[in-house]
Amino acid sequence: MSNKTVLMIVGDYVEDYEAMVPKQILETLGVAVHTACPDKKAGETVATAIHDFEGEQTYSEKRGHNFAVNTDWQSVKEADYDGLVIPGGRSPEYLRLDERVLEIVRDFAKHEKPLAATCHAAYVLTAANVVREKKCQAYPTLRPELELAGAVWVEPSEGLDSVHVDGHLVTAPAWPANANWMREFARLLGIAL
Template structure:
């Protein structure tokens, strides 16, 4: 029996629902095993971020409930080909989790792929991994990228800089996953 290559997906409560489910299903459709890691192994409450006419920023609604497969403390980065950092509000608190920062830094040290979409960039900035890189993310997180020495690109839905692929929002999925799968096939 052959073993499928694994992709680690990092999120938590208030992670973006569509980004989580799309990633899980898209990786599995392509023959990879997706493993969702969170602060603990539990049923998480995801959220839906969308834009409402007349609002200056996005709105948030309750999303799907999703089970995490493992806790961050159980992650062995050697088991994975790549890591994906999801958006939503989860990165706000996950960027303060020392284990998450260690995990992402290990992927970088081991020269593995690091994928980030929307607010997932907040974890990369907290890990000190954006300096000198060209990236994109949700436009209102651009300040963090630039303050940490990265170059923000706002005109592209997705950007690749070496082993890093970043996307702006769930609306970037087509461009983002084209780049992700080019990396994984290469």
């Protein structure tokens, strides 16, 4: 089992499957997952959104569950963590405006610690300015933002089940890639599978 500890940054309307399932996968591997949200304390929750692919031109959105925050935001210290997970959903739209969130992301990038981002989490990566010349995937509608930030778009070869690793950065297009996304993140953490 692992002795690793990772930070997962969430906010209201984080994508349900991109927070809950990766947390459970990592915990199954023995990884301690500290969930934190700006301005929230351990014991509080964030609302999740469930995005589904039902045949329309874009995903649908429904209210999900209450996702537990188990770490006080004010106590987050980057040095305490071996890796960072940023789920997608609606929360990245406003998390990217929080300077402390961006500081944390920049610190993980600077120290080349494993950093996992999926779907709309690319908003946070671009706002933190950590994707220049990095090969990335995200939800396809974020391609322009990634390219404007200097990233190299990698077309998902397996549809939404795809994943891409570039150094310490592992990105995926959406929750259907959770198994592949977390497998590659675990490898970056040094966990033998």
